[in-house]
Amino acid sequence: MFDLDLRSRKPIYEQLVDKFKELIMKEVLQADEKLPSVRTLARQMTINPNTIQKAYRELESQGYIYSLKGKGSFVQASSEKVSQEELLKVQEKLKAAISEALYLGMKRVDIELLLDEIVEMTGGGIRDDKASGSNEDFS
């Protein structure tokens, strides 16, 4: 599930952030679901707990999870409380990605197809409550 590239130029904690964001967006991890503890995950992945903590802190500041001292870290349910600042950042990223894709030869239609795919896959960013319960393997 979690295949990290320890030799990558990209910091481990950033890879973790991306992976978790992906799982949360795909609803593999559902609202209020508990994430593995920093120590547990660190043990399973044989990396330092501080690195996990850094990833969790980043995820929390981006509005994807929330942490409760003594209890754990959990998936943030609604994306309504996302800061305007974060939203603007993402819009800028999106604009840059679209511009570059167009420049490199993608057509408007190609991008629309991609958009269709993703809307299909994620339910258009709208959460629906399916049956949960599948424990993920975080190693």
Next chain:
Amino acid sequence: MFDLDLRSRKPIYEQLVDKFKELIMKEVLQADEKLPSVRTLARQMTINPNTIQKAYRELESQGYIYSLKGKGSFVQASSEKVSQEELLKVQEKLKAAISEALYLGMKRVDIELLLDEIVEMTGGGIRDDKASGSNEDFS
């Protein structure tokens, strides 16, 4: 020439790469137009020539410019010779950006509007594709 944030977390050379890509995509810098030499630009911006060189090297590897020893660096005309690898990278970036935007509350329509804007502004990212041979003209 442009304004860099020397205190930013983002490396100077990456800021340079982004700026140049933007100028090239907007056709402010046109095909085969000469870029400032590494030394000149370094002097103008009071940063080290090596940093400029690193940016130029990156731009070249991404297919945005080409460099000729003794002559200079120039805007790459067609985007047809972009490597498949680069194209895939950009597609992945685009998918990630779309997913995140949807998750953070943007609707399909919002993204389509953004797409319209950019297509409008850049002319759909379609460049004239004249001589698609090698660059032997300059050697």
Next chain:
DNA sequence: TAACTGTATTAGTATCGTTAGTACAGTTAA
């Protein structure tokens, strides 16, 4: 109480971005 959870702090190592200086090779104009 015991064992779990998040969180904070300090310290050491490794990597990377940047500067600096030098050097070599190709182009161009005087």
Next chain:
DNA sequence: TTAACTGTACTAACGATACTAATACAGTTA
């Protein structure tokens, strides 16, 4: 040819940051 430009390569040094490591404190839960 010479001089001044161009890209390119290399080594060395410094600072910032990513990561590891060890420890400690605070809150939760059985």
